[in-house]
Amino acid sequence: QVQLVESGGGLVQAGGILRLSCSVSGGTFSRYAMGWFRQAPGQEREFVAAISWSGGSTSFADSVKGRSTIFRDNAKNMVYLQLNSLKPEDTAVYYCAASSRPGGLLTSPRIVDYWGKGTLVTVSS
Numbered sequence: 001q002v003q004l005v006e007s008g009g010g011l012v013q014a015g016g017i018l019r020l021s022c023s024v025s026g027g028t029f030s031r032y033a034m035g036w037f038r039q040a041p042g043q044e045r046e047f048v049a050a051i052s053w054s055g056g057s058t059s060f061a062d063s064v065k066g067r068s069t070i071f072r073d074n075a076k077n078m079v080y081l082q083l084n085s086l087k088p089e090d091t092a093v094y095y096c097a098a099s100s101r102p103g104g105l106l107t108s109p110r111i112v113d114y115w116g117k118g119t120l121v122t123v124s125s
Contacts, residue, residue, distance in 0.1 A: 002027040002114045004096045009119030012086050016123075020081040022096030022116060029077040030054075032114075033099045035106035036070065036081045038092035039118075045095065049081055050105040059105045064090075086123045093118040 008020040020036070035050035049070040050059045058070050064083065072079040083090060096116040099106045106112065 002098065004098060004114055004116035006094065006096045006116045006119040009094060009121045011122045011124060014086055014088055014123055014125050016086050018083050018086060018121060020083075020094055020096075020119060020121070022079045022081075024077045024079070024096075024098060027098075027100075027114075030074040031100060033101065033104065033106040034070075034072060034079040035097045035099070035112070036079075037095045037097055037109055037112075038090075038121075039095070040089075040092040043092075045109050047107050047109070048094070050107050051079065052105055057105060059107055083121075086121075088123045088125045091121060091123045093120050 003025050005023045012018050036048040037045050038048050039045040047061050051070045055072050067084045069082045095118045097112040098114040100113050
């Protein structure tokens with residue numbers, strides 16, 4: 001059974017930096033495309049960032065492009081999301097996600113195989 005556990009959320013001031021971590025267990029991590037999604041109150045879950053199984057390809061939502069980084073450590077079964085220049089509109093529950101679908105990037109919640117339970121990020125103005 002694959003389990004994803006996020007950490008690193010919390011309260012941050014606008015303009016600050018936050019690094020989220022996701023630990024994956026129970027599967028062959030290096031075979032998974034990984035992604036981060038977020039869901040703000042009253043809104044649908046949306047794509048934030050994705051990284052291929054090798055780490056060689058990444059994708060970012062326009063809302064975070066240029067101020068975020070996603071990277072993975074296949075030796076440690078970890079994936080990370082760093083958000084810089086945080087804005088109040090970044091406030092949401094952030095979810096780590098995995099897909100065993102071959103090829104491509106995990107940019108849609110519809111192709112997610114495994115979800116974490118989420119970590120809350122609150123950005124104060």
